[in-house]
Amino acid sequence: MAVLTEEQSLLRDMARSWAQEQSPVKAFRQLRDKGAEGWDPERWQSIAEMGWTGIVIPEEHGGADFGFLGLGLVLEETARTLTASPLAASALAASSALVLGGSAEQQARWLPGIAGGDVIATLAVDDGPRHCPEDIHCVARQVDGGWLLNGEKAFVAEGGSAELLVIAARCESGPALFLVEADNPGLTRSPRRMADARNYAALALENLKVPDAALLGKAGDPELLDAVLDRARIGAAAEMLGLATQAFETTLEYLKTRVQFDTILARFQALQHRMAKQFTEIELLRSCVESALLAIDNNDPELPLLASLAKATACDTLHLVSREMVQLHGGIGMTDEHDAGFYIKRARSLENAWGNASFHRDRYASLSGY
Amino acid sequence: MAVLTEEQSLLRDMARSWAQEQSPVKAFRQLRDKGAEGWDPERWQSIAEMGWTGIVIPEEHGGADFGFLGLGLVLEETARTLTASPLAASALAASSALVLGGSAEQQARWLPGIAGGDVIATLAVDDGPRHCPEDIHCVARQVDGGWLLNGEKAFVAEGGSAELLVIAARCESGPALFLVEADNPGLTRSPRRMADARNYAALALENLKVPDAALLGKAGDPELLDAVLDRARIGAAAEMLGLATQAFETTLEYLKTRVQFDTILARFQALQHRMAKQFTEIELLRSCVESALLAIDNNDPELPLLASLAKATACDTLHLVSREMVQLHGGIGMTDEHDAGFYIKRARSLENAWGNASFHRDRYASLSGY
Amino acid sequence: MNDLAAPLQEEANTAFRQEVREWLAANFPSELANQDNTLATIEGNAALSPPAEKWKTAMGEKGWGTPTWPAEYGGGGLNRKQTKILQEEMAAIGAWNPIGGMGVMMLGPTLLEFASEEQKHQHIPPICRGEIRWCQGYSEPGAGSDLAALQMRAEDKGDHYLVNGQKTWTSGGQWADWCFALVRTDTRHKHEGISFVLVDMKTPGIEVRPIQLISGTSSFCETFFTDVKVPKENLVGEENRGWHIGKRLLQHERTNLSGGNRGGRSGGSLHKIALKYLDLDSAGRLVDKDLRTRITRFEMRQRAFRLTAGRVMEAVKGGAPAAASSILKNVGAEMTQERAELSLEIMGMQGLGWEGEGFTPQELMGTRSWLWGKAVSIYGGSAEIQNNVIAKRILGMEGEPG
């Protein structure tokens, strides 16, 4: 754990006790069983009331301007119990796009609603099932008084519920981000039902018309897209740290109670060493995630490197821990009534989110110049 | 172990008992301590007398024409005890070049001597410290009545002792192999003293002139070079299987006798599982090596694929096993008086020989079409 | 065989190959080529299509679904060479074996070794014809990997046992006709108080509750036994000596071509999936080199695994014990799981579909198979138990329990 300010500690403790008490895994199970939206309106309400939806939004727009480390702590704690909410999509990813690239008008129009939790926003970058921001096929063509967007977006988190979509498209000079309202007639949204039972959508953009005022920042500016993506990546890594931590603790608890061959499993040295290995990986991951969050708050020029480090490490670590969770629980971990399946399913979705380990290793090496 | 013919079984048993009794690790240690040539003339004499130098050489040239599986068994068994001999370089690599690419005259001139052990031959392909047969800089220029060779060859095994060197050079139409005698005035040999205390040399070729009759096969034929290299690769893999097997057995024996915390180390489950892992890898390696050896004998069209499979698996497995040998022996494995150091040093040399795991994985994927 | 007989034998094999080829041409419906799929054979009781039903009947009557089993009990009575010829000819046209399940993989070989003549004649022919579906009554709640801790009681009531207790992880229990089970006939000894019995699942007192798995499917059950009467003639081998028989059956489970041991073979070669889903560079290589390396590592290891399985078969044929057989269960399980994980990675989010629009049936099946496949390193002796066995039995590193 990084050394936190008093306010940060308080926030973390509050998030932890809220998640454990008000939003336990059981809540996610009920949601999943209902086959509902993929997020939980009641808990979203609480989240908004606690102000977590506005943590990185400036005070003038109704936020707390509290920094990404704070939001990361909340994402970590709520992810531990699989809290199904649009927090990462709306309060982190889409908010970052508006905060970094939005004009005063755009910010004033949207940020208060997002900060208050009334507006759910999301970020849609990839056209296909794998993250590939340098190869966006969705095109934006400048027309009289605005832009015409054509193409597809795949697996947009909270894409079915968002009122505001921040959509990446390719214009002549490079990538650009556009604010698109869900009721735009050029937009068709189709739900995708995923293993993790969360809310994803495929978007079809057919001659989707937006005014000039819908463009975020400069058209063709890859830096804005990168900066927004890095924040989204670090947010996903923070969630994954929470998932890994909880999966590990759940497994550890099980090993300490499950008796086989007349002894608790925790006494078997081979299992001890595997748990030591996982503990090691999680501690390394924690350092990466916290450093990356701090790098946002400190405008650290190494942010891209640290974002890729955090996301790649999160992918590898959670992959390991989620597999070990199932394996070490034995048969019970294979059953739907146990939570292990939820963790491994959610893990794979987040591994894909904003670039998997392979993507980020390649990026890290390229950024390092080899 | 593959199902062997009676003759093959006999050969393997003979090689095993000879290596264990007549050529134990102690013999290699003495050789190393003497700082001598890097191979052992006395044992080379025995090897020749037993006919192992002619195993893959046709009977008409004084060999046994017994097949590569037989030679592989001998290489495996002699490698177990680190027998320092030119067997792989001379009786396998250089012999393969002559058998596959030699004219009747070339074969008659050289093979009987090699089969009898009187001539030591070797194969020199790489110009630099990493295997890269598609990028040979050493050039061969056709001149009146022969060829002029210029360039360098690096880390040629037995390069300091060989009387005959099969040298790869690039001519206009592609790679070519030339028979070069050690006393050619255009050849300068410099010894390289390596961690494994074997015999390597750097070759400098300066306007080295050979007659037309020194060319093996057709000039510019990459298939001959590939076929020769695949045999050398599989031979190295067989040696590595022997090293891995012996390293593993030595470690296992140690764990069964070494007492710590009032119990033998072999009782610690974490160590048991690590040994089970190594055992698994070695069994997989054995299957790969034997299949590759058989593929040579059967003219299997999948030979290139199986050669890369065997060499890559040998590299990964021996790498693991040689590291575990040092680690699991603890302090004693760090001392020169113990054999572990010999195995890890020899392992790294052979990992480099004819392409490391990375090279062969890339080749395997390319051969498979992706 | 000696050298003189070899040419004659060769001739006979050629004739057999011709016979097989003709029979397959006449009996295998070509529309079924390569239509086998792992999950359906492991899970569920999906009704067969008419051609598949016809194919199954033909193979069952011919005995070629169990090619090496004695013909007198309904098997094919083929020798190894003939079996290999049969497999080669089937593979050549995409034909697959419609006779499978636990009866074939596990129980049949065990009965052939331990059962009485009457039991063999009663139970083996229906297995050869694929008529009877068997399930395994081994695991109990709380026993897990420590199988011998089982508690289900079978009281001697003269001509029958009265069985009470609970089994769990009964594969296909909800669809099974019969169950082979380990029961406790003596409470004073752990291993020596266990018997091996055959139970008709229609016997009153048996209740089956499917367990929902993380894959969303239910291929296993909890099975409750309340005053279930099992006739004494259904005891295999001697009373209290069932542990030995039960372990032997597990060996068949471990080395046979069931779940884990398919070694990630089902579904075609992994790099073909990659070529379908991923971008290529100008040289025709996968652009994602990191993933390409891992696909290559997988495919090389899979090849090594198959070569090892072949080597074990050869050794068994030669009558030699093969230490390598001990590694097949774990490596096979690893291959199955690694293949699924890599497929997922190749497909990205497209590989995580659960149901509904936007996914092909193969993709949705892939998600379920990935999750279901996590079981192969747990059931039939977990990876940890297998490693204990290798260390202790094969390597002689004694000491830890298990």
Added chain:
Amino acid sequence: MNDLAAPLQEEANTAFRQEVREWLAANFPSELANQDNTLATIEGNAALSPPAEKWKTAMGEKGWGTPTWPAEYGGGGLNRKQTKILQEEMAAIGAWNPIGGMGVMMLGPTLLEFASEEQKHQHIPPICRGEIRWCQGYSEPGAGSDLAALQMRAEDKGDHYLVNGQKTWTSGGQWADWCFALVRTDTRHKHEGISFVLVDMKTPGIEVRPIQLISGTSSFCETFFTDVKVPKENLVGEENRGWHIGKRLLQHERTNLSGGNRGGRSGGSLHKIALKYLDLDSAGRLVDKDLRTRITRFEMRQRAFRLTAGRVMEAVKGGAPAAASSILKNVGAEMTQERAELSLEIMGMQGLGWEGEGFTPQELMGTRSWLWGKAVSIYGGSAEIQNNVIAKRILGMEGEPG
């Protein structure tokens, strides 16, 4: 510190930074920039060049080789912030700390915690000046990782102990002036019969035999004690209570910046070696993508390791216990070894030179370092012992010995 004091503190730090910069400019010979090397500090007793000797004397007198130790014993008396400033300024010009070894890493902090005032005044100042070389008398033949099984006997003879027995793995024993050792003062209890003593290596009866390692170097010794008289004033702490002190010292070994914990840092960044030895494609990327991926994995993990080391430092500074500190020894050792193995792979056969022509001194040193580095996961608590400790002490998985 409260907020009001912060600006004042900031000013003081700026002044300190200026002072450091000037002092370094005056005292660090610029030709020594980046001339530090791991192996020479770990092994051997190579004579220092005159500028290096001058630099060592200057740092020793200033106390900045041991910056946080109290000034009254010859340390620098700096607080954490000042220490950081010192390190930053040194790093900026490639200056390195010439004061090191076991006295600094392990014994000094232990003496500061447990020794008497007299002992501190006698032993710490020479450590700060780098005058006295210490060696560790812990391991014994047959004890290995089970350190507390040590047998070396120290009999109470009134004003002195009479010490008999053998130590092994005495690092730098052949060059050491003094030795801190664990000895057995009570044979009836295992852990409670051990005492911690300081032994002058010139005492009659001590014989030292270097152990040749696989690296071809001899940085460790076997040390034989025959009727060696150790004055009672050289006992640190109480008799029979040395186990606690000895373990504490090991904690310093584990978390300090010694061997393993350099985490593969020495020798510059790994990808720079790769860029020097390997081919690049047209985009400036390494052609060998498989190796590139593994270099990247290493460099990312190394970064994670360094961030974790920093996090542990921060936590310690904040007075909080950091569970993460328990992972540093193993990950550090892994980094050291992985870096060496990858360097070897990058260099191919060029990375395996032993001596003679054809290799640069750095390459030959690389071979030796690679082999020597295999020790970092063995000494100071092997990787296996560390994992036991994590499992049992940190994770509460009790049960196995060790």
